[in-house]
Amino acid sequence: MKLYLTPGACSLSPHIVAQEAGIVLELKKVDLRTKKVSDGSNYNEVNPKGSVPLLVLDDGTKLTEGPVIVQYLADQKPQSGLMPAPGSIDRYRVLEWLNFEATELHKSFSPMFNPAAVPEWKQFAAAAIHRHFDYISKQLKDRQFLVGDRFTVADAYLFTILGWGQYAGIDVAKWPVLKSYVDRIAARPKVQAALQAEKALG
Ligand SMILES: N[C@@H](CCC(=O)N[C@@H](CS)C(=O)NCC(=O)O)C(=O)O
Structure with missing residues (x-):
């Protein structure tokens, strides 16, 4: 999975969650002023919202909105306790x-x-x-x-x-x-x- 982030921005939250869950992510740095990704691509084309974070799953599925991305990541490793049990x-x-x-x-x-x-x-x-x-x-x-x-x-x-x-x-x-x-x-x-x-x- 790839996480598009800007150092210190709200994308730090899913980055921390991935680390805590033991999920290894490929990090893609985004310059929010120029909307350029470190690989030279135009971030607005990768994510039309233009904001970080963006999680790209291994099958190419894109997930935005930090509070949703952290739930997705935590649910990949339920034993981590990063999200309490469903229904609790x-x-x-x-x-x-x-x-x-x-x-x-x-x-x-x-x-x-x-x-x-x-x-x-x-x-x-x-x-x-x-x-x-x-x-x-x-x-x-x-x-x-x-x-x-x-x-x-x-x-x-x-x-x-x-x-x-x-x-x-x-x-x-x-x-x-x-x-x-x-x-x-x-x-x-x-x-x-x-x-x-x-x-x-x-
Ligand atoms: N609703 C979004 C908001 C994300 C957001 O505000 N990201 C900021 C950085 S903390 C950003 O990318 N701002 C630049 C922009 O939107 O152009 C989420 O929760 O993920």
Whole structure:
């Protein structure tokens, strides 16, 4: 399988999930500004949405949307526990978090990185991020992970998004619970493997 990614972008989440599941992926680096893939191809032709991540299965089937890709990857290795068992309430808790992360948290960061965003829009987005960080910090108090007592795909996505704070002028260290969560997840060997692989891509 191939994963089209941009180092540090939301595609880090499926990359971490693949590492944690022990699934070896061919990585294809995408420059989101030029829409060029490292192999010279036009990314807009590979993925008409133009955004990362994109997973291409061995038979050529294409899957987009990060929160869906992580479920697909985790379901290839159910014993990994990256997605709780179908029908269990924990599975719906993970889906609840994925939806919150995608629709509330992830997209609140978009104006922070958009040069065309007017200051008022950035202020509005920053306030939303602060509110969401307050909420998540309360949820993670006395917990190691978002759901149950193990790392799930919801943690991979949250870790990825929390990493953007430093580039958006929002220091996660203001929330000690979030800071120690980030440090804890970053210390996982498979998370480090994903981070190092993306660093090596440049
Ligand atoms: N709904 C998509 C959004 C993905 C997304 O926003 N990707 C960003 C990087 S984090 C991107 O590729 N932005 C550039 C663009 O859309 O042109 C998903 O969840 O996968």
